[in-house]
Amino acid sequence: MSTPLPPFPKGPEPATQPVLLELTSGPEGPQLRADAARNRARLLEAATRLVEERGVANVTMEAVAAAASVGKGTVFRRFGDRTGLLMALLDHTERQFQAAFFQGPPPLGPGASPADRLHAFGCGALRQTCDRLDLYIAAEPDASRRFNSAPYRVRFTHVAMLLREAVPAADGELLAQTLMGYLEPALILHLTRQRGMTVERLESGWHDLVERSTCPVPFRA
Amino acid sequence: MSTPLPPFPKGPEPATQPVLLELTSGPEGPQLRADAARNRARLLEAATRLVEERGVANVTMEAVAAAASVGKGTVFRRFGDRTGLLMALLDHTERQFQAAFFQGPPPLGPGASPADRLHAFGCGALRQTCDRLDLYIAAEPDASRRFNSAPYRVRFTHVAMLLREAVPAADGELLAQTLMGYLEPALILHLTRQRGMTVERLESGWHDLVERSTCPVPFRA
Structure with missing residues (x-):
């Protein structure tokens, strides 16, 4: 039933260099x-x-x-093939975003609080996805590989690390998947093109979600 | 850019009858x-x-x-075709779940608080999806139709209604999409089969997410 996978890093961010999709290699x-x-x-x-x-x-x-x-x-x-080409285009776009959140200026890059970095990360991801929405949709992996693609894992690992710093008592891995779900290209496509929402509304929703997620002691309504 | 869609119901639940996928019709x-x-x-x-x-x-x-x-x-x-057959099987399964959350006993059905109904809804959805995971994955619509399929919209409308009752000040539509994202079959596949998580851990994560989502006044960590 289980496919073995390399474990997600549990500790602090292991390297400041972006982990990149490398599609060209050979002797x-x-x-x-x-x-x-x-x-x-x-x-x-x-x-x-x-x-x-x-x-x-x-x-x-x-x-x-x-x-x-x-x-x-x-x-x-x-x-x-064409999918390989689209993935390489996405890789190119993702490298720039990765560089910004790994080593760019705060609040997206290091130097701000984990919560502030999360706020900035989602806004950056939303803008980036909206700018190239068709490309992200065309390059979406199928259900069994969606959460294992290199760009997804780089983003996920970053969000999980910030959440573990901000709310050590929470299940950071599950909370990180929830936050990542809000940034899924298919959902952004639905909300902007099919439901007519503005990017500003999606950003407000992200800020609300980050505040709820980094709330140290959730309590029942 | 925008595809016109019937609006999501904004008010209270319009009917107690499940809204069902009807695949057979004709003169x-x-x-x-x-x-x-x-x-x-x-x-x-x-x-x-x-x-x-x-x-x-x-x-x-x-x-x-x-x-x-x-x-x-x-x-x-x-x-x-085969996809039509798989969708009909899913429809059959979804009808039973819809009947349970629309008119079954509380806390899943009417009679409990909105927050308690949300807690029960996620646990029911997780169990249901885990029990028929391959079927849900095989019948997953592509990115442009994923959030418009009848079973998705029935679940979504229910979750959005409960959230609007529990936290009227929040953006119920966006918060409902976040909760629904946690229940996506592709994510459940990844977490259980590729990351080896138990359903019990997913249920705990759901309870945490519902508590965070129904928290009336989120505040910064």
């Missing part, structure tokens, strides 16, 4: 690796431009190859 | 409808038995036809 020499990295960066820039101009639904491997002036085979070799 | 006369209903019930019983014996992954339209001693065409005519 390449330094020159080849440098060429491959340049190639990859160019393809990702072209794909990002295409997403902005035409929307995720219209981004194909062929269109990315044409926009970057390379052969289609190069795009397939680099990303495997 | 059939009383006798034909009675035959069709019997046929449908027999197929669902056979499918339920197969799910229990072989697991959802091994339930095919052919296997259900064989187990119910009918032709394969009958199963296809009745449910359209």
Whole structure:
């Protein structure tokens, strides 16, 4: 029944460096690796431009190859398939966000209280997800892998660490999953596009949720 | 950007009858409808038995036809495809749960305080989902329809109504989505099978979440 997984870190944040999705690896020499990295960066820039101009639904491997002036085979070799390409785009976006919450200025980065960092984290995540909502939805893993994807686990581990500092007596892992659930792209899609809510209302809801979650002694109404 | 949707009820619960997924309809006369209903019930019983014996992954339209001693065409005519069959099985399960929280005995049904009903609702939903986890996962709608499926909306409306009674000052819709997120089958799959948590731990987390959510005046840690 159980699939073994590496344990989630229990103690303080183990490293200040972002834990990154690394999709390119292999026994390449330094020159080849440098060429491959340049190639990859160019393809990702072209794909990002295409997403902005035409929307995720219209981004194909062929269109990315044409926009970057390379052969289609190069795009397939680099990303495997369209999902691989979308995940790499998400990785690119997530790296910037990870850098901001791991080592950027407070209150999102270190130097503010755990509660203040949580408040800032959710607002940053909401804005980031709203800005690239179609991309997050298109790259959503299926139910059995949704909570194990690298970007999810990096965010989750950060939120769980802040909650353990803010409310040591609570079940930090479950509370962190609850907070992460509020930031799920599928829910943000529903609330903004199907229910017509503003990002400001979602931010207010996040602040309320963080205050409830970091309340040291919950009591019955 | 916005897809128009019927509004969620804002006031008190509009009806005591469960709002049910109705998958069978058509211009059939009383006798034909009675035959069709019997046929449908027999197929669902056979499918339920197969799910229990072989697991959802091994339930095919052919296997259900064989187990119910009918032709394969009958199963296809009745449910359209395998997803339709799985949704009908979920509908069957959800009806029982809906009946319990709409009109069953307290604290799940009417007669207890809104907070006590919320406590009972989550425990009921967790047990129900754990008992048929593979079925809930197999029948999960994609991201753009996940929050609009009939069973989700029935549960959501109920939770939102109880929260509005318990904490009128809060943003009941957003808080209800947060509580519903804790009960998502994909999360329950992750926590129980991939993280090895017991249902008892999930229930404790639910009680903590309900206490935090119904806390009248949240304050900063």
